[in-house]
Amino acid sequence: MNIIEYARSLSDICGVADFMQNREELVEVYGEDICKYPYAIAIGHKMLEEIIETIPLTYNDDELAKKYLDEYYDSHKRVSAISQKIVKFIRNAGFDAIELDVSGTAPELNLKVPFSNKASANLAGIGWLGKNNLLTTEEFGPRLSWSTILTNAPLSEYAGKSMESLCGDCTICVNACPGKAIVDLPDPKESYSPQKCGEFIMGRKEEGRPLACGMCLYICPYGNRKTRTLLK
Ligand code: SF4
Ligand code: SF4
Structure with missing residues (x-):
């Protein structure tokens, strides 16, 4: 199994962004360290459907609201755990890799501001920033948590292109x-x-x-x- 097959097997959606194609803008916002490695793998992990479906009820039901908040943070932990497994896999294959978790930071990187995982997913061509400012995918909408793996593994053949918004006239x-x-x-x-x-x-x-x-x-x-x- 190669790196991308492994990433796909663990995530609900994933894609590769070639940061060298967008180096100038990325470095301006985040600083040089964001381009320490040429590729970013955006990892999307679905939040639990049965919890998301209760959101309209959470305004009058504090227990459901707390369950939603718990799932929100639990999904962050799960996507981070998935990314860490992929980082390990990449390192075992002989390449370097760093995980940027939901906070958009990594101890190895000195960034001007925390990285937005929405940016890697958008540059990988798997989602767009909706009018609600959430990273939105065609398949799962915004019902996902995200993390990013930076790596020097040779992934150019998987690199996508920045995705245009599909919001259109939707309000x-x-x-x-x-x-x-x-x-x-x-x-x-x-x-x-x-x-x-x-x-x-x-x-x-x-x-x-x-x-x-x-x-x-x-x-x-x-x-x-x-x-x-x-x-x-
Ligand atoms: S405008 Fe419509 S498609 Fe775009 S984020 Fe909002 S609800 Fe989703
Ligand atoms: S932007 Fe989203 S989270 Fe914020 S108030 Fe509106 S619906 Fe709620």
């Missing part, structure tokens, strides 16, 4: 967001307001509720069978 997350934090603009830097999202979630805390929302993750038609029929 489902715009209309569903209870914090009015998403507007209908194509660029997620303009469509998604982290401030308004944060204010909504903190407002829930002030009401004595768990710090959970996730409606934009639940409702996206690329991951939601019920709303998928609304995609044009």
